[in-house]
Amino acid sequence: MDSKTLRVVQFGLGPIGQASAKLAVERSQMKLVGAIDIDPEKVGKDVGEVVGLGTKTGISVSADAKKTLAEAKPDIVLHTTRSFVPDVFPQFEAILSAGVNVVSSTEELLFPQLKNPDLARQLDLLARSNNATILGTGVNPGYVLDTLVLMATGVCTDVTRIRAERVVDASERRLPLQKKVGAGMTPEEFKALVAAGKLGHIGMKESVALIAYGLNWTLSDIQEEIEPVLADETATTPFLTVPKGMVAGIHNVGRGFVDGEERITLDLKMYVGAKNPHDGVHLDSVPPIHLEITNGTMGDIATVAMLHNMAPLVVQADPGLKTMADMPVPRVFL
């Protein structure tokens, strides 16, 4: 691995983007050369102020992506704005057209071929024709329930059934995450928001599809279920209280079927007061594999880590739209 300082632009300064920008300033092997956000509260301010660094960086937040990219000439954009590919396509278009690589936490970008094959093809063409690379990653989707699953199968001569699970105690996460999993709602409110597509983990089907792509499995169907986890006792976080019987969080299951048979099951529980938080991969395989990450992989910081750690690998990669299954083994960028 060549050692060089990466010039990065942070695109999106929500909670994850702020943590990413802060880390980019602090790391010796990265140089933050620009920051983009459309929030009027942030535009024009020094990014050091926006992300709570306590010092000025000399970089002002700009709402003009094209201008920032043209002036800053980054090696790569760290992109953390929205979850759905159609919403962020114009942003990717601006980045790739400037010939700049991008690594993004947009959940659907993990495997955009699933829900937006036309946009995926356009992104691939745009990237290739501008000698740039684009990758979607994160901790989930991006690592625990997909890339780590692929890695676990690497020592097997046969795999017939994949089960992976992630249990997160949402008590320890930020308020937006607690709200995102429905903590404190009534079961009815939860179900109404799920039906409206406004609640829940995004990227579950993409994780299933990425595993299948990596293993060369042709899926006959991908299914997803979202149910509330109800509090069996009153639970309190620094931000809110969940009375007994109310929604403590979410139980999200993704299933991948080959010829009608369920071969992939991804099980995510994120709720306030979750016992035994952990990540696990369990394979019916030769040899059998049972892999566990004790206490699980801490969410937000790990997503920032994946963006930063994949950045130098994306810069070195061939042009085009890549998936985590196409990329070298993730490793910390030090």
Next chain:
Amino acid sequence: MDSKTLRVVQFGLGPIGQASAKLAVERSQMKLVGAIDIDPEKVGKDVGEVVGLGTKTGISVSADAKKTLAEAKPDIVLHTTRSFVPDVFPQFEAILSAGVNVVSSTEELLFPQLKNPDLARQLDLLARSNNATILGTGVNPGYVLDTLVLMATGVCTDVTRIRAERVVDASERRLPLQKKVGAGMTPEEFKALVAAGKLGHIGMKESVALIAYGLNWTLSDIQEEIEPVLADETATTPFLTVPKGMVAGIHNVGRGFVDGEERITLDLKMYVGAKNPHDGVHLDSVPPIHLEITNGTMGDIATVAMLHNMAPLVVQADPGLKTMADMPVPRVFL
């Protein structure tokens, strides 16, 4: 991942090579098109007979590597002969000169830059000039104590200290493995053989070096210790008995130092009667990571798996000498 049938030649028909050849015949996505070994007991026989398939394959074992490669025109060679790069260099030279890719269990090939930098450069040049790719892999070295360690760091923003461990109950392994770890010897016999370089796990320093390469750490030193594990009670395997006080197996530790400070510690215990066999990666890191594979990764079959699973990725890779840190995430080849 493109789906196609890989044409493979098995080079080396020892225990691992036989298992590899057998699996290559059994897999629908591989076609065994040649087999090479110098053992007069095997040469000229049908490979199906040699590997105990119970059926003929129409492929005769040949001692002539160049002729076999020229006639069989494989996509890749699965290479399982010896442990040290200088011993197998002429074999790699023959394979690469024929323009054929190779994935090998030669332990030192995991990171040949460490002990044989000149030969590593020659292999890289040979591979590039013949549009071929060469990779060393296996379960250990190749996965548990190196690639999996890199993978574990992937969700971290900082890693200061790496500890990985592998505990193998040698009772369940084949006799050559039990002998390789010294089971049944006196402590004096063990130490004499270690001093003569004739005993012990090979590839420990290469695992340390591969991690450092992947993380961009410059090591000031790599150290290795090999000690006997003595039986605290009499242990019996299908092949031998270890009386109390005699050698039950090996304890092998690899250490990597950065600026004189130990940052990487790899701890391998392989002995008859080992309790709680497992693989583990423990990082002093942000966030902290504790990953474990319950019961560990079964050795021989996993090495065969790694050779087969990396094969299609090696075929697709750019030409040259590659390491596991340069390759896509391993996944089962189905």
